[in-house]
Amino acid sequence: MLFLHGAGHFHPENVIDNDFLESLDIGTDANWTLQRVGIRKRRTVLPLDYIRHTRNANPREAEEAALYSNAKTGAMAARMAIERAGLRPEDIGLVVAGGCSPQFSTPAEASVIAAELGIEAPAFDMGTACSSFGTQLHFLSKMEPSALPPYVLVVNPENNTRTVDYNDRKTAVLWGDATSAVVISSQVPGPWRFCCSDFKTDPKGWDKVKIARGGHFVQDGAAVQKFAISKSVSMISDLDQRCNQPGDAFYFIGHQGNLRLLGSICKRMNIDGERHLFNVDEYGNGGAAGAPSVFSQNWDRFREGDRIVMVIVGAGLAWSGMVLSREAA
Template identity: 50%
Template sequence: MLYLHGLGHFHPENVISNSFLEELDIGTNEEWIMDRVGIMTRRTVLSLDYIRSTKNSDPRAALEASEYNNAQIGAFSAQMALERAGLSTADIGMVISGSSASDHLTPVEASTIAAELNIDVPCLDVNSACSSFGMDVHVLSMMKPEALPPFVLIVNPETMTKSVDYSDRSIAVLFGDGSAAAVVSSREPSRSVFLSSFCDSKPTAWEKVVIPRMGYFRQDGHAVQGFAIRKTTDSIRTLQSVYPVNRFVGHQANLGMLRTACERTGIVEDQHWHNVEHFGNTGCSGAPAVLSQHWQDLTPGDHVAVCVVGGGLTWVHTLLKIEDSL
């Protein structure tokens, strides 16, 4: 059991529209994109002029060209989460981060985010690609309450567009950048609580989704799509067998994948919270950012199934319940 005290999110200002991608002359257009992935816009830390002029031909240069780094966008989302929790940075006793594409091999990204927030506390990363938020919650849920400080900050920054080859239409249409954060506690109660969590992986299939060091994102799209649908469907059904699930938030990979999982499990549209059509696939920040955008919509009695998948191949699900009172 892990109590949730606040959520935050951030998306950079630069918008990659479908018309912009069409102007890159990579063989795509609005109709093709909407039919394949259902994404209208994405956000990026890169300038549109940089993408237009280089198509990100050298992903190493994208680090220098970025208008924000992971620590900065992580801090932005963390500040929102702290404000919603009614806490300050002085209340945080540990920072945990997870990401699909960290800015540094060393140190851990949690340290760079904590430094951005001017927090000196224990820091560590728990990474499982796009399922990192779920894995962070799962790992903390398994720890003894007395082993943790009263409040822990989870931060999931993603700048996936730095790893995109903008001459490859199959990848260029998918990704956006963003960050999400959560303030949690295993000791201090709140009305929002993660009741249970589960994780598993299929490491023999790790090569299906890869970002090589200083390289481009690549995947076996057909295999990964099938995996995401199956594991998301199985996760929803598992939670439905135990809890009266009335909300669903999944990994924001693409709208078609999410809707197929909903159709197979009886999740109707007004129970399905998503933002992939406006922000693209923002890796592990996608699902918690959706929750954050609906922070004011969470009502007593809600049972939210949060089901995420990622490289590795990994999958995690957890159940967020909103209690009537403390």
């Protein structure tokens, strides 16, 4: 059994709003953007002047221009999660990281984040793009408790605006930078219990979403949107049947790809607006950190007995999901 003890998030301070995108003269305006993706603002680790003057034509230059590294944003989200868990960095016995655009091919990003936090423990990466968080918890939950240390830190640093072509309105309107972190344990009970999970892939669609090394993010948007809606609906239904009692209400947190995608899922599953938690309208598509950052931002609202169904879709094509239950204080 897996327990979740603390969650954290970080969003950089620079804001890309719809007026800024309109000023780039790439064919967007506020109404077009809201109708297409339902996003008003996004966050970025890049200086706005850099985006304005270069349109990020060379993503390799974005590495130098960025105000934060993945290690820095990973550490900031991790510190919040560790503090909420009532722990210290030295209590962490394993660090796992993953996402869409790690800064290094080697070493593992988890090692760089662990070093930033002063954690001396094993560290490795496990990633399935935007669905990484669900994948990581799914596989960690399958491990024998004796195979894991008392506390594990899972971090998803997603500073993907470094890969965005700001001459391409189809992708420029989507991405925002975010980082999430959670502290979990298979040995020590905590405020959240991991009830069940799942992970699947459709490898033949691997080329529908990709970031070539040193290149820009590209995707077949229409195909990915259709796929994400279909797989999210089927996994929500399956997880609800497996892990919840008939008629149990739950909060839904989905992949923060865009608000139209999430609205379609909620409509098909009859999920009430008050039960749908999201932040994509104000922060953009946060990749693997999107859904867990929503969870972290709502950390204080949940009460004993609350349940969350979280489903995330990513490149690969991969999708993952889980049910979390709020335990007694």
